[in-house]
Amino acid sequence: MKRIAGMLLVALAVAGVLWADSALSITGAGATFPYPMYSKWFDEYHKKNSNLEINYQSIGSGGGIKQVTEGTVDFGATDGPMNDDQLKAYQDKHGFGILHFPTVLGADVPAYNIPGVTAELNFTQDAIAGIFLGKITKWDDPAIAGPNKGVNLPANDIVVVHRSEGSGTTYIWTDYLSKVSEEWKTKVGKGASVNWPVGLGAKGNESVAGTIKNTPNSFGYVELIYAIQNNMPYGRVRNSSGVFVKADLASVTAAAAGASKNMPDDFRVSITDAPGKTAYPISSFTWLLVPAKFSDTTKRDAIKGFVKWMLADGQNYTEALSYAKLPKEVVEKELKALNSVQ
Amino acid sequence: MATTTTIVPSAGPVAGSRSFLSRLRERDEIARMITFLFAASVVLVTVLLVFELWQGSVLARHKFGFNFFRTSVWDPIFEQFGALPFIYGTLVTATLALLIAVPLGIGAAIFLAELAPARVSDTLEFFIDLLAAVPSVIYGVLGVFIVVPLMRQYVQPALKHSLGFLPLFQGPAYGVGFLTAGIVLAIMVIPYIISVSREVLLSVPRDQREAALSLGATRWESTWRVVVPFARAGIFGSIFLALARALGETMAVTMVIGNTPIVSTSLLSPGYSIAAVIANEFTEATGELHTQSLIELGLVLFLLTFLLNGFARLLIVTTSRRGSGMGNV
Secondary structure, rough: OOHHHHHHHHHHHHHHHHHHHOOOEEEEEEEOOOOOHHHHHHHHHHHHHOOOEEEEEEEEEEEEEHHHHOOOOOOEOOOOOHHHHHHHHHHHOOOOOOOEEEEEEEEEEEEEEEOOOOOOOOHHHHHHHHHHHHHEEEHHHOHOOOOOOOOOOOOEEEEEEEEEEOOOOOOOOOHHHHHOOOHHHHHHHOOOOOOOOEEEOOOOOHHHHHHHHHOOOEEEEHHHHHHHHHOOOOOOOOOOOOEOOOHHHHHHHHHHHHHHHOOOOOOOOOOOOOOOOOOOOOOOEEEEEEEEEOHHHHHHHHHHHOOOOOOOHHHHHHHOOOEOOOOOHHHHHHHHOOOOOO | HHHHHHHHHHHHHHHHHHHHHHHHHOOOHHHHHHHHHHHHHHHHHHHHHHHHHHHHHHHHHHHHHOOOHOOOOEEEOOEEEOOOHHHHHHHHHHHHHHHHHHHHHHHHHHHHHHOOOHHHHHHHHHHHHHHHOOHHHHHHHHHHHHHHHHHHHHHHHHHHHOOOHHHHHHOOOOOOOHHHHHHHHHHHHHHHHHHHHHHHHHOOOHHHHHHHHHHHOHHHHHHHHHHHOHHHHHHHHHHHHHHHHHHHHHHHHHHOOOOOOOOOOOOOOOOOOHHHHHHOOOOOOOOOOOOOOOHHHHHHHHHHHHHHHHHHHHHHHHHHHHHHHHHHO
């Protein structure tokens, strides 16, 4: 009996220490694409600041926007910036605005499976848009064959594969298509899920990749990180300067640098089809959503402290996880914006 | 006169309260109240579910009205939502699944209950129960890696070659689609049909069989003419359990159906189902109308299940009545 009482006391003491230790807990929710990066960051930051714990639920960008607007989490995260209606809804509900902070970069790559073709194909803007609109239906179409001289493309029907569930990857892809094709913009538009003119839907990067691998003559898009980690072959895409660029971490960061000259103050910028000779055109930021005003000043200081760390030391962790880091110009601009959080 | 009037009214409540107290003391009343609460919570959850689905879809219901069920455009960007392809896909895949699973499942159950030696029957039953407990995502993976390639390379080309003149088997062979989803669903629901049907067949009284055999029936005749009709209500029950699972299945279906909202007469064509589209789009649905349309789809699925369950009850009631009538003949 005495022993049990003693053990209870010890347990209580330990719990007390832990309780005092994790005095501040901050919650966030949203985008799934940067989740591996975020959980690494929150973990590393917790090691340095043991009294702060950041919990993040990767429930999807839409859910992140909803929850931060409802006020059920301290910050949100999204792969596509909030639109004007959503910003207005936030402003109306809280009486102050919400700020976007770019954290890392992602990109989509075109993947394909054509029996007998092992070469890295070059894709023009028109070719990608044409295939996804269902206007280019065969692999030997001049729009595809033109920039791929010497590759023996078959006269087979193209099987288009896209994501079935709403995702940031689809947002980037359709945002790109809306920029390079007027017809896509008016007929389909951009979003996390759209009304696809053609193609099969597959759930998640792994299903899209699996469907492409198993289906002869297929064409689809996957997240760059997924392609790198799984050694998937993928094609080059022609950028706005007319250069065919293969996506990698450097060419994605180059796209962000090219676009950052025209970076608006609220960071809600799309960097698809960005200027610059080395820029990869199907790239995007992913954002943290931080309220402009906090009633709880300890929480405010903790979040500001984290964002500051993420923009400096945090960026060193990105490449190990295959995320492209932010260009310097963007980091400086973000640090300034961070000061406006009250 | 005076004594009777004083005794009767006082005796009533006293006797009542005493019996209530004594029942309370014997814990019968406590048990009754607690179990009543548990039972009532089922009704409460159902009512709450319908209420929430109804409330949550108010915008979509007002905007689209009955057109929600008739149109087949699903466009989250331009906010046009029609449920027809999803309802169609749900019904087609569930029907296909039952068409495949019912004969196979009941056949297997008859073998296990009537014909197989007890040891074989019990061993197989263990595996069947195991299959029934496998999570659906595993069946989805099985579908993606085994059924889909088989369908694309062998089954669909063969169907097109032999029966391609029918509208049912036309169009390119993608591997995914209604038929593939139906087959994967059939694999998933067969264990339910076998397991429940076997139990029901085993519970048919021994004298039913003996009576048939003593009248000169063969083993098969007694099984097919006497035992199976006797167990009919239970077998129907197993089929409707399977149907319920097929209608609501999400993960395995979305992995093999192709996720394309079209209404096509061809079973080789890719399609979509209600449960799959809700799971796919709900988390990232940012527009209010988009979210509400998905909730309305949930309401539609609920009503579909409700109607089919009601229909099942009706079928069981009418056939068991007819069954007893036939027993007299």
